[in-house]
Amino acid sequence: MWTRHHHEQEVKESGQDTTMDKRLKNVDKTPPWTRGREKVNDDQHTGRPRSFRCEENKLKIKELIKSNRRIIFSDWTSVYLGIMRCLREAVRLKRPERWQNNDWILHVGNARPHTVHVVLQFLAKHSTIQIPHPPYSPDLAPNDFFLYPKLKINLKGRKFDNVDMIQAESKATLRNLSKSDFISCFDNWKKRWNGCIEAGGAYFEKY
Numbered sequence: 001m002w003t004r005h006h007h008e009q010e011v012k013e014s015g016q017d018t019t020m021d022k023r024l025k026n027v028d029k030t031p032p033w034t035r036g037r038e039k040v041n042d043d044q045h046t047g048r049p050r051s052f053r054c055e056e057n058k059l060k061i062k063e064l065i066k067s068n069r070r071i072i073f074s075d076w077t078s079v080y081l082g083i084m085r086c087l088r089e090a091v092r093l094k095r096p097e098r099w100q101n102n103d104w105i106l107h108v109g110n111a112r113p114h115t116v117h118v119v120l121q122f123l124a125k126h127s128t129i130q131i132p133h134p135p136y137s138p139d140l141a142p143n144d145f146f147l148y149p150k151l152k153i154n155l156k157g158r159k160f161d162n163v164d165m166i167q168a169e170s171k172a173t174l175r176n177l178s179k180s181d182f183i184s185c186f187d188n189w190k191k192r193w194n195g196c197i198e199a200g201g202a203y204f205e206k207y
Contacts, residue, residue, distance in 0.1 A: 079112040081122060088126065107131040109141045119140040132133065140192055150177065 138144035
C-alpha cells in the first residue's frame with residue numbers, strides 16, 4: 001500500500017524539501033500593496049465558486065437556527081411530505097398510464113427536507129424512483145435555472161409593504177407561466193443533463 005511515508009521518503013531521496021515551512025521559504029510574504037498592486041479585488045482563479053456570499057450571511061443563518069431549531073427541519077419536512085402527496089395525486093390523475101405502471105421518475109435536489117429519513121421512507125413505501133442529484137449542481141435543478149429567475153425578474157426593483165403582498169405577487173407570477181415555458185424548461189433540463197454527461201461530471205462554466 002502506498003502511504004504518506006512512502007511519498008515523503010521518495011521526495012526526500014529526490015533532494016526536495018519535505019516540510020511545509022521549507023516549501024514556503026521562497027514565497028513572497030510582503031503585503032501586495034508594497035509591490036505596486038493597486039486593485040483590491042481577488043484575482044481570477046479556477047475552482048467551484050463559493051456557495052455563500054459573506055460571513056455576515058453565515059452568522060444570520062446561525063442565529064436563525066439558534067432562535068428556533070424546530071422550524072428548520074420538522075416544519076419544512078412536514079410541508080415537503082405534503083407536497084409529495086399532492087404530486088403523487090397529480091400524477092395519478094393526469095398520467096394514469098404512468099401511474100399504473102409506475103413509469104415515472106422523481107428528480108429533486110439535495111436540500112435537507114428532501115433527504116431526511118421520513119421522506120425517503122415515504123418514497124420507498126410508495127416505490128417512487130428518484131434520480132440522485134449530484135452535489136453543488138444547482139444548474140441541474142429546474143427551480144434554480146428556471147423558476148427562481150422568473151420570480152426574480154418580476155419582483156426585482158419593486159417594494160412591498162408586507163409579506164402577504166410578496167406572496168400574492170409570487171403566486172400571480174407562477175400562475176402566468178405558460179405551457180411553452182415549461183416545455184422550454186424541460187428541453188433546457190435535458191440539454192444540461194447531456195452537458196454534464198459529456199463533461200464526465202467535471203466543473204465547467206457554460207453549456
